[in-house]
Amino acid sequence: MASTEHSLTLDNLNPNVKVLEYAVRGPLVIRAGEIEKELEKGTQKPFDEVIKANIGDCHAMGQQPITFIRQVLALVTYPKLLSDPQFPEDAKERAKTILAGCxxxxxxxxxxxxxxxxxxxxxxxxxxxxxxxxxxxxxxxxxxxxxxxxxxxxxxxxxxxxxxxxxxxxxxxxxxxxxxxxxxxxxxxxxxxxxxxxxxxxxxxxxxxxxxxxxxxxxxxxxxxxxxxxxxxxxxxxxxxxxxxxxxxxxxxxxxxxxxxxxxxxxxxxxxxxxxxxxxxxxxxxxxxxxxxxxxxxxxxxxxxxxxxxxxxxxxxxxxxxxxxxxxxxxxxxxxxxxxxxxxxxxNPPRKGEPSYELFQKEKNGVLESLKLRAKMVADTFNSMEGFSCNEVQGAMYAFPQIKLPSKAIEAAKKAGKAPDVFYAFELLENTGICIVPGSGFGQVPGTYHFRTTILPQPDKLKAMLDNFARFHKQFLSKYS
Amino acid sequence: MASTEHSLTLDNLNPNVKVLEYAVRGPLVIRAGEIEKELEKGTQKPFDEVIKANIGDCHAMGQQPITFIRQVLALVTYPKLLSDPQFPEDAKERAKTILAGCxxxxxxxxxxxxxxxxxxxxxxxxxxxxxxxxxxxxxxxxxxxxxxxxxxxxxxxxxxxxxxxxxxxxxxxxxxxxxxxxxxxxxxxxxxxxxxxxxxxxxxxxxxxxxxxxxxxxxxxxxxxxxxxxxxxxxxxxxxxxxxxxxxxxxxxxxxxxxxxxxxxxxxxxxxxxxxxxxxxxxxxxxxxxxxxxxxxxxxxxxxxxxxxxxxxxxxxxxxxxxxxxxxxxxxxxxxxxxxxxxxxxxNPPRKGEPSYELFQKEKNGVLESLKLRAKMVADTFNSMEGFSCNEVQGAMYAFPQIKLPSKAIEAAKKAGKAPDVFYAFELLENTGICIVPGSGFGQVPGTYHFRTTILPQPDKLKAMLDNFARFHKQFLSKYS
Missing domain, CATH: 3.40.640.10 (Type I PLP-dependent aspartate aminotransferase-like (Major domain))
Known part of the structure; x- marks a missing residue:
């Protein structure tokens, strides 16, 4: 059907929607989704899975939900469970307070x-x-x-x-x-x-x-x-x-x-x-x-x-x-x-003395301690790689290292019609299954190149990811030097 | 603090936000909320509770949730329950399918x-x-x-x-x-x-x-x-x-x-x-x-x-x-x-032969049958009241009767700086606790007056509400005739 048959076309579409970009879910991520489908269908790739380091999506990367949160949510959703002894009293009390507000x-x-x-x-x-x-x-x-x-x-x-x-x-x-x-x-x-x-x-x-x-x-x-x-x-x-x-x-x-x-x-x-x-x-x-x-x-x-x-x-x-x-x-x-x-x-988390306090603290601190270790692991690894420099990850869930790209790579990117950091990120994705977000999606000083990766893969997977990343980077450098 | 100290004032606020109106949650509903607070504090009123017939809010009006929906939601929220025998197998199967998609x-x-x-x-x-x-x-x-x-x-x-x-x-x-x-x-x-x-x-x-x-x-x-x-x-x-x-x-x-x-x-x-x-x-x-x-x-x-x-x-x-x-x-x-x-x-509701099918159908049909009776009750009641005419409620959850207002009431509204239907709705609210939405919130042929009421109060309450409404209307007519 020709575009002229439509009442709504690119020509009369909200111009603000046309220029809007959301890199965290942009073309790279769309390609990552395609690769996942290809893997499901048995296509041979140099990797077994796509690692979505593009988005701060904690549970998707294997983080376990906090038990108390889920208990209270189950209780407010299906209040029959309020009489079930498997749920702790403080969870029931929270649920009753929320339901009384509904x-x-x-x-x-x-x-x-x-x-x-x-x-x-x-x-x-x-x-x-x-x-x-x-x-x-x-x-x-x-x-x-x-x-x-x-x-x-x-x-x-x-x-x-x-x-x-x-x-x-x-x-x-x-x-x-x-x-x-x-x-x-x-x-x-x-x-x-x-x-x-x-x-x-x-x-x-x-x-x-x-x-x-x-x-x-x-x-x-x-x-x-x-x-x-x-x-x-x-x-x-x-x-x-x-x-x-x-x-x-x-x-x-x-x-x-x-x-x-x-x-x-x-x-x-x-x-x-x-x-x-x-x-x-x-x-x-x-x-x-x-x-x-x-x-x-x-x-x-x-x-x-x-x-x-x-x-x-x-x-x-x-x-x-x-x-x-x-x-x-x-x-x-x-x-x-x-x-x-x-x-x-x-x-309004469990307070000291309440039955769920200890488990809640254990789970909470477990997540935060592990993130702290991973924050350091990511920055340290990038800083050990040729051409990379990465600031300390003091907080949040991301590293945003700078990468010096060889001029041949910049030329190759130009030929491919891509920004150099986007080019690098696509190469990384196709070769390793690692999905990151190029710095141009966030903005960067012109002439510098960065990318954002989350620190969210669980420790073993994160280590494997960083190893693969380093291996890829060496190959990339030798290819374009 | 004088308005001039603010960076964001009515003068430089998004003009579209200024003109936007949402009658279903407008001034009348805000007043209804105030009256609820007054009742809580023990203020004497000619009624005991506010009946929110302004919004299609089913559970708020006493409709019970469908058991199967809430069971599946509890299961996906707190998957530990997947091994709990109190939940039916079809609910578990639905929950597992959803979780597999997450x-x-x-x-x-x-x-x-x-x-x-x-x-x-x-x-x-x-x-x-x-x-x-x-x-x-x-x-x-x-x-x-x-x-x-x-x-x-x-x-x-x-x-x-x-x-x-x-x-x-x-x-x-x-x-x-x-x-x-x-x-x-x-x-x-x-x-x-x-x-x-x-x-x-x-x-x-x-x-x-x-x-x-x-x-x-x-x-x-x-x-x-x-x-x-x-x-x-x-x-x-x-x-x-x-x-x-x-x-x-x-x-x-x-x-x-x-x-x-x-x-x-x-x-x-x-x-x-x-x-x-x-x-x-x-x-x-x-x-x-x-x-x-x-x-x-x-x-x-x-x-x-x-x-x-x-x-x-x-x-x-x-x-x-x-x-x-x-x-x-x-x-x-x-x-x-x-x-x-x-x-x-x-x-994807329970299908015939699945363990939850009968309860699901019973609950679903129970709600729809009851709404059908209430739809008729509401239209019939309004049609029996002087000055009212109400079309058949063939579907949805509302009646939108037309009401002929006496000219004295229209004058009184003008004096109060309110549209006549808004004036009527405020009088109704203050005298009976019934909260409806004036027709001007939805639009109506100029010179005609309507209001929207939901058919959602449970049958006994709906009957009492309609009785109070009729009583109020008689008093209103005698006051302004």
Whole structure:
């Protein structure tokens, strides 16, 4: 059928959708899926399986769910189990509290659009305990994952100002949810480079450069900071956060603090400080600034990506704007109740003295300790490979090494019509089954090449993956040198 | 704090968010929530509880979940239960199939953005059995509820054409997801009136009038049809659907068939025909038309609103456009896996001979039979009240009666700064605790007044509600006559 028979064609498709890119699920990942199908059909390859190191998908890489989370979810889903002695009392108590917050006592009912009140209260309590600063549950808005929560706040900024389109500052490299969403919303992406030579630190002079340049073409309204960093794995110091807050205040920017990796801190000496804590402790005028902080069930020690739970804590939003924000989310009815329930458990985990406390701690610490070892293993391995340099993975779930590509490889990439890092990643995939994401999907200083790999394969598999990677790299270098 | 201290104010807020309205969760519902809190605190009212007849929230109104659905969900969530003899074998078999489709065997993993392959295949099989026409699983895109699925397709249409902004035809009265989403997307709403005097039938002459008028100010690209109707409860005849398809073909419109109430057919003589079935059976050129049909876990006999599961079946989409559509949804990663799992069970329910078949059928038919009785009870009661006229509730979950308001009441409303139907609804709420949605939230012929009430309260409560309603209405009439 010729394209002209269609009412909806590339020519009259939403132009923002056309330019949107989401590298974490881009062409490389599509090819990885094809290879998986080929392997299933028995096609011979130099490897037995595809290793999806492209996405922070914990359980897919063999991480086991936290027992307590799943027990409570089973109880709220099928309340007949509340009388089953195989479930511990604290799980039952949590489940009853959640069900009491559900209309008709069923997780099948709609909730208020910002989420179930008792769960929002548990989120506020978690934040208060984390920061040592009170939190108001009415500032907590639950979403279907942090991505959903982020989009719902970003959406408010779509408004031309003084004849200029809005701009939002994002780190480069960045997590492509931001570039994709800004493209979809036709908001100008104002990239500021992280400093690779100071372990992806955030230089205020670079923020100034970026905003001044951007002001020529747009009206910058907000700054996104990802801490711990994705894809870069740095953990910001308190001093760095203070400087960013001062910058944002001076430039009157709404701060988006993407803090979904707040449990994932590995490096000795690194510590997580929330933007909320720092901003409030700095006192006025900073403590009155507009801030949205985002958290998720998908990362940390729980890794429940598929359940889609997350929240925004929104501080100091103008009250009429907040009413509009809450109105805007209402048309989507409510975030998934089981995602909300998962969030509830993470916010209100078993306490000392409760029957599930020890198992919960053991499982939680087991995951985090193992991730810490893997973070080091990955960075160390890359740093031992010719042409690679990799910053310490202080936090989050990724390494983002730089790789020097031989000029012949760059030429070969050009011939193949691919960016050099994309070319490298495709070669790696076809030869080893390892699926990574090229740096161009996140942004990088022009002329440099990187890629992101997760640290999530289980230790044995990760070691095998890194061995294969090193072997491939040697062959690649000899082929193109 | 003065508004000028904020970076984000009403003045520079997304203008589309400002105009967006979602009546089903509007001011009346907010007031209902306040009244609930007042009752909790012991405030004396002429009633004991708020009855939320404003929203199709089945479990909240006392409908019990289908046992089999919840059993399978508990099993996939906490797979240790797979060895528990209290769960039937067919539930275990369904759970194992779903888990085999999840990466790492966990519902905590991300899935492909359009959903788990095996679930998409079950959806296709359900559609094929429903229509007697083959369905391609690759045309099935799962979403976090039908609302999410609808928005993801509507979004593609945001594109000015020939210097005009896009327009989408929607029924008036309509379900406010459409008006809210079109406002958010800055797509022009092109309303076509349903004909109340022919039980909310769809007149082709009215479609022609609406599109011709709209062409002056926008470029109409699509038509939304809700069948069975929300808020109007009609079930379209096959002939009516054929005429709509011919109209859409002539005008080159993308058809959005909102068919989430396809299980909710009550009236003798009414039968559900999917747009897909009719369109395919009409043969070319109609069978080549672009169509998206939407379905949900939230309605029907299951009423699992809180789990957020639904799908779009997208037919004849231009292949490059389809690739863009799939790319656009990828940035939101994936719909909730437990919502997908719920959808799977509805698409692949227990079959004859399986251990859960009889209980499942009993529960399913019990809900549908009871809704059928309630549909009749509601329409009959309203028709027995002075000044009311109510069409037969042939399907869906709502009645949308018309009410003649005395001129004194209209004056009183004007004085109170409210639309007359909104005024009536507030009076009803404050005096009886019954929360309905005024017709102006859905659209109505100017000068007529309606409201939407669900038929969802359980029979005893529904009867009491209707009695209170009738009593209130008498008092209202005597007050304003």
């Amino acid at each position: 209309r008709g006592g069923s997780v099948g009912s709609y909730t208020d659009s910002p989420g179930i009140e008792v769960i929002r209260k548990h989120v506020a309590q978690y934040i208060a305990e984390r920061d040592g600063i009170p939190a108001d549950w009415q500032n907590v808005v639950i979403g279907a994952g942090a991505s959903d929560a982020i989009k719902n706040v970003l959406k408010l900024l779509i408004c031309d100002i003084n004849g200029k389109r809005p701009g939002v500052m994002i780190p480069i490299p960045q997590y492509p949810l931001y570039s994709a969403t800004l493209a979809e919303f036709n908001i100008q992406q104002v990239g500021y480079y992280l400093n690779e030579s100071t372990n992806w630190g955030l230089d205020i002079s670079e923020l100034k450069r970026a905003i001044e340049e951007a002001r020529k073409t747009c009206y910058p309204r907000a700054i996104v900071v990802i801490n711990p960093g994705n894809p870069t794995g740095q953990v910001l110091s308190r001093e760095n956060i203070e400087a960013i807050i001062k910058f944002a205040h001076k430039e009157k920017l709404f701060i988006f603090a993407d803090e979904v990796y707040q449990h994932n801190i590995y490096a000795p000496g690194s510590k997580f400080f929330s933007f909320k804590k720092v901003l409030v402790e700095m006192g006025e005028p900073y403590s009155k600034m507009e801030l949205a902080s985002f958290m998720s069930c998908s990362k940390g020690y729980m890794g429940e990506c598929g359940l889609r739970g997350g929240y925004a804590e929104v501080l100091n939003m103008e009250p009429q704007v907040k009413a509009m924000y809450l109105k805007a989310i209402s048309a989507m009815l409510c975030p998934t109740v089981l995602g909300q329930a998962c969030l509830d458990i993470i916010m | 990466r790492g065997g966990s519902v905590g993993s991300y899935t492909d953005s359009p959903g788990i392959e095996v679930i998409r295949k079950h959806v296709a099989q359900y559609i094929a059995e429903r229509d007697g026409i083959p369905a391609d699983w690759q045309n099935v895109v799962i979403g976090a509820g039908a609302s999410d699925a609808i928005k993801n397709v509507l979004k593609l249409l945001i594109c000015d054409i020939n210097g005009k902004r896009p327009g989408v035809m929607i029924p008036i009265p309509q379900y406010p997801l459409y008006s809210a989403t079109l406002a958010e997307f800055n797509i022009q709403q092109v309303g076509y009136y349903l004909n109340e005097s022919t039980n909310w039938g769809l007149d082709i002459s009215e479609l022609k009038r609406a599109i011709e008028e709209a062409r002056k100010t926008c470029y109409p690209r699509a038509i939304v049809v809700i069948n069975p109707g929300n808020p109007t409860g009609q079930v379209l005849s096959r002939e009516n659907i054929e005429a709509i398809i011919k109209f859409a073909h002539k005008e080159k419109l993308f058809i959005f068939a909102d068919e989430v109430y396809q299980h909710n057919i009550y009236a003798p003589g009414s039968k559900f025909f999917s747009f897909k079935k009719v369109l395919v059976e009409m043969g070319e050129p109609y069978s080549k038309m672009e169509l998206a049909s939407f379905m949900s876990c939230s309605k029907g006999y299951m009423g699992e609103c809180g789990l957020r599961g639904g799908y779009a079946e997208v037919l004849n989409m231009e292949p490059q456009v389809k690739a863009m559509y799939l790319k656009a949804i990828s940035a939101m990663l994936c719909p909730t896996v437990l919502g997908q799992a719920c959808l799977d069970i509805i698409m």
